[in-house]
Amino acid sequence: MNPFEFLRRRRSVPSRLLGEPGPSHDQVLAMLTEAVRVPDHGKLAPWRFLRIQGLARDTLGELLAARAVERDPQAPAAAVEKDRQRFSHAPVVLAVVGRLTPGHKVPVQEQLLSGGAVCFALLQAAQALGFGAQWLTGWAAYDPVVTARLGLGPDETVLGFIHVGTPSEEAPERQRPDAAALLGDWTP
Numbered sequence: 524m525n526p527f528e529f530l531r532r533r534r535s536v537p538s539r540l541l542g543e544p545g546p547s548h549d550q551v552l553a554m555l556t557e558a559v560r561v562p563d564h565g566k567l568a569p570w571r572f573l574r575i576q577g578l579a580r581d582t583l584g585e586l587l588a589a590r591a592v593e594r595d596p597q598a599p600a601a602a603v604e605k606d607r608q609r610f611s612h613a614p615v616v617l618a619v620v621g622r623l624t625p626g627h628k629v630p631v632q633e634q635l636l637s638g639g640a641v642c643f644a645l646l647q648a649a650q651a652l653g654f655g656a657q658w659l660t661g662w663a664a665y666d667p668v669v670t671a672r673l674g675l676g677p678d679e680t681v682l683g684f685i686h687v688g689t690p691s692e693e694a695p696e697r698q699r700p701d702a703a704a705l706l707g708d709w710t711p
């Protein structure tokens with residue numbers, strides 16, 4: 524067996540293709556338990572999680588739609604509708620929230636990188652349990668009104684919304700970069 528087989532099979536499943544069943548409470552905890560085992564300089568655990576499921580997904584969609592119009596009163600109806608539906612496809616969305624400590628000897632960049640690793644580990648954990656997942660951000664992740672409604676503090680930021688559910692069809696593989704072309708040797 525190819526030792527990389529599990530990693531090789533990983534690919535995102537677009538959130539609109541994710542449906543019921545989603546991960547149970549125990550499965551979410553199992554996924555998070557794996558996801559927090561990431562490299563974390565200084566053991567800061569500079570992240571936390573917000574689960575968005577059930578009716579909360581639709582409520583967040585309504586909030587997004589209203590905010591989209593507030594941001595751009597000329598926004599096309601189709602775009603606003605897309606925002607309304609954004610969180611309503613996958614049964615469970617886990618927002619990975621970076622809890623940053625500016626001025627710490629561990630630079631903020633490293634805290635963010637650790638959070639990125641958590642997001643990726645969550646994708647793998649979802650796959651290990653037989654679910655599909657996608658890491659999305661979109662404008663809502665960076666909008667101060669939305670993040671305040673999500674309860675984020677001033678030094679917190681959304682690193683990703685990890686949408687998790689059961690794929691309704693197999694997601695196509697995408698073209699991958701040529702690793703060999705990206706490799707250089709440093710020659711002193």
Ligand SMILES: Cc1cc2nc3c(=O)[nH]c(=O)nc-3n(C[C@H](O)[C@H](O)[C@H](O)COP(=O)(O)O)c2cc1C
Pocket residue numbers: 533534535536657658659660661682683697
């Ligand atoms: C930080 C981050 C944010 C992303 N946000 C979006 C997004 O908002 N919309 C989108 O279509 N893809 C987004 N993507 C890309 C998808 O998560 C994913 O990489 C892509 O669909 C193909 O993924 P795969 O390499 O996991 O198969 C984002 C990726 C990263 C790393």
